[in-house]
Amino acid sequence: MNIINKFFLVVVLLPTRLYSRMGIDTHQLRNILRIKLVMDDRRPNTFQQSRRENAREVSSATLGTMGVSALLGLLSLGGFFVGSDYLTHLTIYYAFYIFLLSSTLISDFTSVLIDVRDNYILLPKPVNDRTFVTARLLHITVHICKLIVPMNLPAVIYMGVKTGIWSATVFLLVAIMVTLFTIFLINALYLLIIRITTPQKFQGIISYIQIFFAIFVFAGYQSLPRLVDKMDLAAFHLSSSPLMWFIPPYWFAGGWQCLTEGDTSTSALVAAFVTFSLPFISIWLVVKYFAPSFNRKLSMISGSEEVATAKPSILVPGDGFSIPHRLARWVTKPGAERMAFEFCWKMTGRSRDFKMKVYPSFGYILVYFVMMFTNKRNFSLTDLSEETQSGRMVIVSVLYFSSFMLMMAINQVVYSEKFKAAWIFFSTPVKYPGSIMSGAVKSAMLKFYIPVLVLITIPALALVGVKIIPNLLLGLFNELLICSTLAYISIQHLPFSLQQGNNGKAGNFFRGTAMLIIPGIIGLIHYFIYPHLWIVSILCVFSVVGTGLAIKAIEHKRWKAVLKKYDE
Amino acid sequence: MEPIIRITELRKSYGPKQVLKGISLDIYPGQVIGYIGPNGAGKSTTVKILCGLISDYSGDVFVKGINLKEDVLAVKSLIGYVPELAELYEVLTPVEFLGFMAELYNMPEAVATERIVRMMTAFGLEQNMNQRMDTFSKGMRQKVLITSGLLHNPDVIILDEPLSGLDANSVIIVKDLISKLARDGKTIFYCSHMMDVVEKVSDRIILINDGAVIADGSFEDLKEKQGSKSLEKIFAGYTASNTLTNASDDLINALSDKAN
Numbered sequence: 001m002n003i004i005n006k007f008f009l010v011v012v013l014l015p016t017r018l019y020s021r022m023g024i025d026t027h028q029l030r031n032i033l034r035i036k037l038v039m040d041d042r043r044p045n046t047f048q049q050s051r052r053e054n055a056r057e058v059s060s061a062t063l064g065t066m067g068v069s070a071l072l073g074l075l076s077l078g079g080f081f082v083g084s085d086y087l088t089h090l091t092i093y094y095a096f097y098i099f100l101l102s103s104t105l106i107s108d109f110t111s112v113l114i115d116v117r118d119n120y121i122l123l124p125k126p127v128n129d130r131t132f133v134t135a136r137l138l139h140i141t142v143h144i145c146k147l148i149v150p151m152n153l154p155a156v157i158y159m160g161v162k163t164g165i166w167s168a169t170v171f172l173l174v175a176i177m178v179t180l181f182t183i184f185l186i187n188a189l190y191l192l193i194i195r196i197t198t199p200q201k202f203q204g205i206i207s208y209i210q211i212f213f214a215i216f217v218f219a220g221y222q223s224l225p226r227l228v229d230k231m232d233l234a235a236f237h238l239s240s241s242p243l244m245w246f247i248p249p250y251w252f253a254g255g256w257q258c259l260t261e262g263d264t265s266t267s268a269l270v271a272a273f274v275t276f277s278l279p280f281i282s283i284w285l286v287v288k289y290f291a292p293s294f295n296r297k298l299s300m301i302s303g304s305e306e307v308a309t310a311k312p313s314i315l316v317p318g319d320g321f322s323i324p325h326r327l328a329r330w331v332t333k334p335g336a337e338r339m340a341f342e343f344c345w346k347m348t349g350r351s352r353d354f355k356m357k358v359y360p361s362f363g364y365i366l367v368y369f370v371m372m373f374t375n376k377r378n379f380s381l382t383d384l385s386e387e388t389q390s391g392r393m394v395i396v397s398v399l400y401f402s403s404f405m406l407m408m409a410i411n412q413v414v415y416s417e418k419f420k421a422a423w424i425f426f427s428t429p430v431k432y433p434g435s436i437m438s439g440a441v442k443s444a445m446l447k448f449y450i451p452v453l454v455l456i457t458i459p460a461l462a463l464v465g466v467k468i469i470p471n472l473l474l475g476l477f478n479e480l481l482i483c484s485t486l487a488y489i490s491i492q493h494l495p496f497s498l499q500q501g502n503n504g505k506a507g508n509f510f511r512g513t514a515m516l517i518i519p520g521i522i523g524l525i526h527y528f529i530y531p532h533l534w535i536v537s538i539l540c541v542f543s544v545v546g547t548g549l550a551i552k553a554i555e556h557k558r559w560k561a562v563l564k565k566y567d568e
Numbered sequence: 569m570e571p572i573i574r575i576t577e578l579r580k581s582y583g584p585k586q587v588l589k590g591i592s593l594d595i596y597p598g599q600v601i602g603y604i605g606p607n608g609a610g611k612s613t614t615v616k617i618l619c620g621l622i623s624d625y626s627g628d629v630f631v632k633g634i635n636l637k638e639d640v641l642a643v644k645s646l647i648g649y650v651p652e653l654a655e656l657y658e659v660l661t662p663v664e665f666l667g668f669m670a671e672l673y674n675m676p677e678a679v680a681t682e683r684i685v686r687m688m689t690a691f692g693l694e695q696n697m698n699q700r701m702d703t704f705s706k707g708m709r710q711k712v713l714i715t716s717g718l719l720h721n722p723d724v725i726i727l728d729e730p731l732s733g734l735d736a737n738s739v740i741i742v743k744d745l746i747s748k749l750a751r752d753g754k755t756i757f758y759c760s761h762m763m764d765v766v767e768k769v770s771d772r773i774i775l776i777n778d779g780a781v782i783a784d785g786s787f788e789d790l791k792e793k794q795g796s797k798s799l800e801k802i803f804a805g806y807t808a809s810n811t812l813t814n815a816s817d818d819l820i821n822a823l824s825d826k827a828n
Contacts, residue, residue, distance in 0.1 A: 027674065028671065031672065035657070039660065042660075123620070125644060125669070126642070126644040126672070
């Protein structure tokens with residue numbers, strides 16, 4: 001256990017006498033807390049979860065969590081550069097803070113703080129309810145402290161230096177109030193989610209929130225410095241319009257202002273009152289009404305009490321009218337390839353693991369995309385419709401940039417948490433493993449290609465018109481060509497058959513570079529031949545033929561080569 | 569002799585569904601109870617009540633004369649529970665995990681440490697004692713789990729499918745252990761679906777179906793009543809309608825392409 005956890009353990013156990021008087025077994029309390037903190041240290045945290053590289057033993061996750069929190073806190077300091085007065089600064093800072101804290105806690109609540117295994121491990125032991133509940137509450141408190149102390153530290157120092165100790169102290173007090181309020185928000189959100197969905201879908205929703213969070217942080221990290229650079233934000237300040245009262249951070253900022261600047265107007269007093277009463281009301285609500293039903297419902301998430309009774313349905317072969325089924329019949333040969341196509345289509349849609357890996361990267365790419373556009377000066381829509389030089393540049397880069405998304409998805413197709421289930425491919429009499437691989441590649445490619453196709457084609461036709469069609473076709477065909485060629489190079493395993501984190505191999509560097517260089521070069525060539533329609537048309541044909549050849553080559557991969565890859 | 573566990577008219581419902589419909593049992597020290605029944609019969613609900621995990625039941629449960637409703641903690645101290653799913657904090661090592669369990673039972677540290685080392689060694693885990701359990705096989709986890717249930721030397725031991733994942737040699741050890749514990753006067757509550765094991769280890773078999781006890785007695789008693797040779801057959805005789813052979817016939821017929 002590291003020094004920070006030891007410190008927290010000593011601090012929260014200080015009122016031992018009070019605990020014993022409340023009927024709590026302090027010996028058990030200390031031991032439960034100690035073991036929980038040790039476990040926290042060994043569990044990869046929210047930030048490490050999504051990019052867990054290897055099955056390396058995590059041993060001081062606490063320090064990692066605190067470091068990341070401090071970094072997020074530093075980023076939130078951006079709020080102080082927006083606006084001309086502290087009311088504006090703080091409203092923005094607290095808004096960031098509520099967002100960051102709730103996004104972190106939302107996943108921690110299920111994975112760390114309310115561990116359903118406790119029901120089997122702790123409850124059959126002679127531990128009384130008070131000890132158990134107190135241990136849980138103290139654990140949550142310590143966990144939250146580990147997040148909020150480093151998160152607020154940069155801002156407290158900043159405030160201390162800028163405005164003095166008194167205002168920094170008030171700032172900290174208000175921050176604690178905001179924290180309580182945030183916990184209330186999360187509880188309410190959880191209850192809402194649990195109410196509208198089944199416990200089974202709950203985890204899925206939480207992971208979507210995590211994905212969104214990752215993308216948001218990335219976007220903020222990318223755009224904030226540029227925004228500050230670009231706009232004259234310093235002159236901006238929040239008006240005291242009644243609409244502001246709908247934004248909770250504004251109340252807290254007002255509370256701070258009332259106490260530090262001696263503002264005694266009615267609105268400041270109301271804000272101060274709300275700041276210091278609302279959190280307590282909300283915590284009271286949590287303890288009184290939310291927590292009991294909340295815990296019960298949460299334990300259902302992995303409980304076996306509710307066995308889903310599936311609706312009886314009879315499957316008639318050849319009865320599938322679903323899109324993947326139709327597509328499969330259209331683009332694959334019957335047998336292993338068709339099976340692999342439909343299998344991958346379903347797996348990519350249902351596996352949480354796959355989504356957690358691929359969707360954030362989609363988000364990152366989109367963010368880059370938007371950044372690219374907003375950074376381009378002197379660029380207008382007429383450039384697009386006239387197909388001027390800069391217009392062409394944008395069209396070509398959009399076309400080739402989107403191939404990254406496809407490659408992301410295709411590269412991920414070989415990984416799965418349930419990688420052992422891939423025995424089905426090895427034990428069945430499949431002649432060429434290539435047919436399974438090509439089915440999988442086609443599936444991932446089409447699944448993520450169709451939305452890209454729609455997203456590009458519609459605005460392109462709307463903004464540029466019919467004359468873009470030859471170039472658009474070439475770009476879209478080339479995307480397929482690039483992906484299938486790279487898939488031929490990089491896909492050397494069967495779909496969903498590798499453990500995540502097994503990818504620290506030498507071929508990776510090559511693959512990564514190829515992913516960047518090949519679309520770049522092809523895109524550049526396309527840019528130069530753009531006006532010559534007959535070359536474009538001929539290349540379209542070549543592109544289609546090339547794609548066909550690459551897919552054929554994947555189809556013909558042999559067992560010998562594939563099996564060798566598994567031995568490495 | 570005083571029964572160590574006395575259950576009278578135990579009832580429990582989840583919403584409108586009644587899972588236990590009045591179970592009454594007297595269990596004596598040194599008995600190995602084979603507690604069997606089809607899925608959903610109410611086995612795990614009984615076990616959960618006995619372990620103090622469910623408190624809103626009706627009827628009475630006494631363990632060693634202590635009313636479960638009045639002093640859950642005292643009852644919990646008397647019971648060692650080995651749950652079915654290998655629920656462990658797998659980021660801990662066996663020594664850490666078991667040490668923690670011992671603390672919860674308020675055992676003196678020296679005693680606990682010595683027992684942990686000796687029991688782990690006896691299970692052949694002395695090399696793995698200080699490794700985190702996330703790398704452990706199912707069998708190794710099961711051994712740690714069994715140790716955690718026995719560590720505080722309880723009078724009543726509840727085992728839920730304790731042999732799952734264990735290799736053949738470990739199965740022999742655990743089966744042997746069960747009979748030796750019983751000889752020492754411990755009461756063992758053995759829940760399982762593996763009829764051949766239950767038949768061999770238990771000296772009293774309690775069969776429940778649909779929330780009620782439908783057979784109770786030694787294997788010999790049950791054999792006499794049902795006229796079947798194995799517990800498997802007896803079990804089927806009580807719980808299944810005569811569809812079992814039909815089911816296998818249907819399975820075989822599904823493989824031949826003949827139209828019915």
